[in-house]
Amino acid sequence: MEVSNLSEFMSLLWPDLGKLKEVKQVVSEDDCMVSNLELSEIAKALSPDxxxxxxxxxxxxxxxxxxxxxxYRLDIVEDLLQNPIIVSCFKKILPLLDEMAIVSSRKISHEVLLQETASRVGELETYVTCILxxxxxxxxxxxxxxxxxxxxxxxxxKGVTEDNIFRSMEKELPELLKGLRKISSVTLGINFNAKLNPIEFTIVSINEEPYKENTLLNRLFNKKSSEQYTGISPIVTIEAVETLKYNQVIxxxxxxxxxxxxxxDKITQSAAKPIAQAIAKYIKINARLLLDIRTDMVFLLGxxxxxxxxxxxxLRMCKPKVLQKEKRQCSIKGxxxxxxxxxxxxKDPQVDLTTKIISNDVNFDENGRIFILTGPNxxxxxxxxxxxxxxxxxxxxxxYVPCDKAAMSPVDRIYTHFPVEERPDSRLGRLGEESKRLNDIFQKATGYSLILLNESLQSTSPYEGFYISKEVTMALKLLGARSVFATHFHELAEDLENLNSNLPGDSKIVSLISGVIENSDDSDLEAAKRTYRIVPGLPQGKSYAKDIASRHGLSFEKLACTLKDRDIIEEVPPTLL
Structure with a gap:
């Protein structure tokens, strides 16, 4: 194998080049799905910086x-979890690859032979280190x-390390680096004009020792250090100029x-030329392999x-079983x-979340692909x-996915419809905007999509909202896409048998409720305690309304007690509801 073969396709995210070429952008950065699902939180969790x-x-x-x-990716993630030594290696070489990416993106003038040679030798050294x-x-x-x-x-x-060119380079690089690293500092002479503006400089000497900072005590008393390479002022860093290029800071x-x-460079041409000629034989060395998998490594480490x-x-995260897309199924436990x-x-990395996070099951299959989800605020x-x-x-x-067990079919796209603030410049009004976004979904979604509607159509009257919601629900059944419609229109779940019987399609509509435990007495406690369990069942709108009224101090009992405390009435009568 020749070292130049490293430029061949290699990815830890795509099995082959054909799969990569098939990829198309699923969503854009400004897609409402990105904000509705808060993907920025996932991005921050996966990115080291x-x-x-x-x-x-x-x-x-x-x-x-x-x-x-x-x-392909799931198997690599599983390997990383079972082989911490590979994870440690990736973490160790990632900063080196970041530096290599920066060096590779720079355009260094060919007139400066010394710097170009030093940069290339440094790149080769990083390459050898990462490979080994x-x-x-x-x-x-x-x-x-x-x-x-x-x-x-x-x-x-392994093929690279067995190649004669790589072995030769590995052996020769230390000597080349030793020659370059003899230059540790230079002594400059700088001329100023009458206004004390620097106008000229000359190189006084090239030194094998770096300059050091004088001690604080010597600087306070304006004493010169006895050491040869010590300045009279603190060491000042020459900052590089940062620019944004290729989506990263360069x-x-x-x-x-x-x-x-x-x-x-003019002074060191004689020293730099032999080194430049020595590394010329490694011109075919291409670090593209390592640079191509750099982002893959970041993602997998994340x-x-x-x-x-x-x-x-x-909390558990499990390796899911991937079902055929055509099955349109999703079974998730916990x-x-x-x-x-x-x-x-x-907020607290040490806290045990098992008692604080409520888990739920999900089942999209022939027994139900469209969920009407109701429950209290x-x-x-x-x-x-x-x-x-x-x-x-x-x-x-x-x-891996956040649950105990999962078997899931991929979807071709995820569409979301969550409440948004009304735009001041919109001519449609809030209901018009909501309706337009819903219509856009039906213009693009297929039976293999996932549609998530959260409190849609709440901006109009209850009658209009319910009417449009029912129309949308019926269209979802015709479409057949896996869907969740979280809503306060409890009436949607009351006529499901009729909708399932009289509309074509193999996607059944089912009712889910956000579980509550009703308070049996007439105390001032909330009418319903939330369990955060999502379970099959018909909505209990009355108890939810009572709960909301109680939470806001607007239940009949609480208002009556207020009037009694103000001596408006003598006794609190029993509720008629």
């Missing part, structure tokens, strides 16, 4: 519906590696830095970290909202609806 955040967001909005791609670190980690993991992706990377890395050389090196954090909090869990974990409807979307996205990213 702001530098990689843009790349992680791109991956999140380009999730795959290809079973081969999903399983990967080789050692893979050797130690040995037969524990099961995933095709990591096996493929191991084979490529540090460009300071102009003063460039001027020094241009002059230094997944491993996410799973580990949930485990530390007492699902929880990953964003809710992350927020609670960040703050009863968990939005959390449940959002959790389904987040779990589906994590599946299609090739990640």
């Amino acid at each position: 702001s530098i990689h955040l843009v790349s992680i967001r791109d991956i999140l909005t380009n999730f795959s519906e290809d079973i081969d791609v999903i399983n 670190e990967l080789k050692k980690a893979f050797d130690d993991a040995g037969t524990n590696l099961k995933s095709d992706g990591l096996k493929k990377l191991y084979k490529a890395v 540090k460009e050389p300071n102009p003063f830095h460039v001027a020094i090196f241009r002059e230094l 997944m491993e970290k996410l799973i580990s954090n949930m485990k530390k909090s007492g 699902m929880y909202n990953i964003n809710l869990a992350l927020n609670m974990h960040y 703050q009863g968990g409807k939005t959390t449940y609806t959002q959790a389904i979307g987040l779990t589906q996205i994590l599946l299609q990213l090739g990640s």
Whole structure:
């Protein structure tokens, strides 16, 4: 194998180049799904820093519906969880790859031979270090590696280390670096004009020792150090100029830095040329392999970290079984909202979340693909609806999912319709905006989509809202897409038998409720205690209304007591409801 083969396609996210070429952008950054499901929280959890955040967001909005791609990634995640030595290796070389990416993106003038040579030798040194670190980690993991992706990377890395060119470079680089690193500092002479503006400089000497900062005591008493390479002022850093390029912050050389090196290059041509000629034989060395998998590593390390954090909090994340897309099924046991869990974990990383996070089951199949979800305010409807979307996205990213057990079919797209503030510049009004967004969904969605409607059509009168909601529900049955409609229109769930019997389609509409435990006495306690359990059942609108009235101090009992306390009435009469 020749070292130049490293430029061949290698990815830890895509099994082959054909799969990558098939990918299309699933959603744009301004898609309402991104904000409704709060994908930015997932992006922050996966990204180690702001530098990689843009790349992680791109991956999140380009999730795959290809079973081969999903399983390819799932197997790699499983390997990482079972082989901490590979995780440690990835973490160790990632900063080196970041630096290599910055160096590779710079355009250094060919006139400055010394700097160009030093940069290239440094790049080769980083490359050799990363390859050897990967080789050692893979050797130690040995037969524990099961995933095709990591096996493929191991084979490529092993092939590189066995190549004669790489071995020669590995042996020769230390000497080349020793020659370059003899230049540790230069002594400059700078001329000023009458206004004390620097106008000229000259290089006084090239030194093998770096300059050091004088002691604080010597600086206070204006004493010169006895050491040769010590200044009379503190060391001042020459800051690079930061610019944004290729979606990441790039540090460009300071102009003063460039001027020094241009002059230094003239003096050191004789020393730099032999080194430049020595590394010329390695011109075919291409670090593209490592740079191509850099973002993949960031993403996979983020997944491993996410799973580990949930485990530390007492919550499970499982490897899901990926079903055929055509089945349109989703069976999840013990699902929880990953964003809710992350927020609670960040507030207190040591807390056990098993007693604080409520999990629920999800079953989309021939017995029910369209959920009408009702329940009291703050009863968990939005959390449940959002959790389904987040779990589906994590599946299609090739990640473990937040639950005890899961078997899920991919979807071709996730559509969301959550409440939004009315735009001042809108001519449609809030109801018009809601209706337009709903209509847009039906213009694009298929039977293989996932549709999440949360408190839609609340901006109009109850009669109009219910009427339109029923029309939408009937259309969802015709479409056949997996859907959740979280709503306060309890009447939607009262005529499901008629809708299921008289409308075509194999997607049955079912009623789910956000569970409550009703208070049996007439005390001032809330009429219903929320359990946050989502279970099959018909809505209990009366008890929810009573609960809402009680929470806001507007129940008959509370208002009557207020009037009695004000001596408006003598006794609190029994309620007529």
